[in-house]
Amino acid sequence: MFEVPEAFAQDTVAREGEAGTAWLARLPALVDELLERWNCSPDGAAVHGAVGVVVPVRRRPSGEPAVLKVSFPHPGNDHEPHAFTVWAGRGAVLLHERDDERYAMLLERARTASLAEVEDTDEVITVGGRISRLLAVPAPPELPRLSARADEWEARLRLDADELTHGMDGHTVASAIATVRELGHDQPEVMVHGDLHAGNILRAAREPWLAIDPKGYVGDPAYDGGTLLKARALALLRADDLGRAVRRAVDMFAEAAEVDRERARRWAQFHAVEAAFWGRRHGFHIARQHEQAAGLVRFADELAGLLAQPWGAASRATRGG
CATH class of the missing domain: 3.90.1200.10 (Aminoglycoside phosphotransferase (APH), C-terminal lobe)
Structure with missing residues (x-):
């Protein structure tokens, strides 16, 4: 089962309080469910930003690298998948799958260097x-x-x-x-x-x-x-x-x-x-x-x-x- 990064958990609880604690408790099962639904296998350690976790994955059966991103439900993330859909890979990573209700996306994997x-x-x-x-x-x-x-x-x-x-x-x-x-x-x-x-x-x-x-x-x-x-x-x-x-x-x-x-x-x-x-x-x-x-x-x-x-x-x- 997916393990929530400790630093991400601490920051989420400090910022979101009880709502953050409740969401974190659901997050491992949610990540596992999305991996199964979108036919992906984990492919490395998860990383995180301020409000979301990013899990490197491989799509089955092709083996194509991708990332699963799941964010805390936050207004600042409401329109992220819409933007990716409009761009369709033009200047931005490709969006493969989306679950807007759960603030989850399967995205093209870029490299870690920024x-x-x-x-x-x-x-x-x-x-x-x-x-x-x-x-x-x-x-x-x-x-x-x-x-x-x-x-x-x-x-x-x-x-x-x-x-x-x-x-x-x-x-x-x-x-x-x-x-x-x-x-x-x-x-x-x-x-x-x-x-x-x-x-x-x-x-x-x-x-x-x-x-x-x-x-x-x-x-x-x-x-x-x-x-x-x-x-x-x-x-x-x-x-x-x-x-x-x-x-x-x-x-x-x-x-x-x-x-x-x-x-x-x-x-x-x-x-x-x-x-x-x-x-x-x-x-x-x-x-x-x-x-x-x-x-x-x-x-x-x-x-x-x-x-x-x-x-x-x-x-x-x-x-x-």
Whole structure:
């Protein structure tokens, strides 16, 4: 019988309480049932993310490698299988089977190495942009729209600005609010990943890189550029010229994703302001020590301020070196 990873169990109970405990008690039998139903055999130790377990399997009788993913019933995972169905393997792993009621999927197996392990920021941003372009396909009507979150985004930005002590000037916060007002309500009817950071892009056999763990939103593909850039914070911190490095990253994403550079800049700036406020309220997962966390919060302030300034033709000069 499947054994639940101890760390995953502890995190689930800490986050979900009694509901998490009850779900974990059912999980081994559920995994075994799904393996039998989808005619698979276990093929290695299970791994896990924040809300789901992933079991390497072999499909019978072909022996094809795949993974069984089972997630805790969480709204953030509601539309993951819908996104995979729409993409049908274009830029993302293939979906073989799905059980939406049980938050379970049988997926193409990618490799364990992720884009986050690549040190070259240019490569990370370019690969992420190309994946974003592949995922930007016409969206079905039943998926959630990012535009529906615009009012919530604005309200939260205003609340955080009022309640939290921070290092951003008024123009920086106002720029993020303006982005929500001017770009947030009217967005394209195309699929976006919704959480396109380098850790959610894996090396694969069918294609060099494939996306996993989508949120399944409909909206502006430029939105994903901000998520990708935000996740490169530690690499950008090491840049000799932060302003130049940030401009280059935004330009490279816009070119690879084939999106408007100014929209990419503005969404990246919105994400940076959100991160600056989030870090003050909740901390950053990548920073466990207080001193490092404080440094990242200050960096988010600086990044948000840099991105608040339109670059015009000057930013084109950063391409190529």
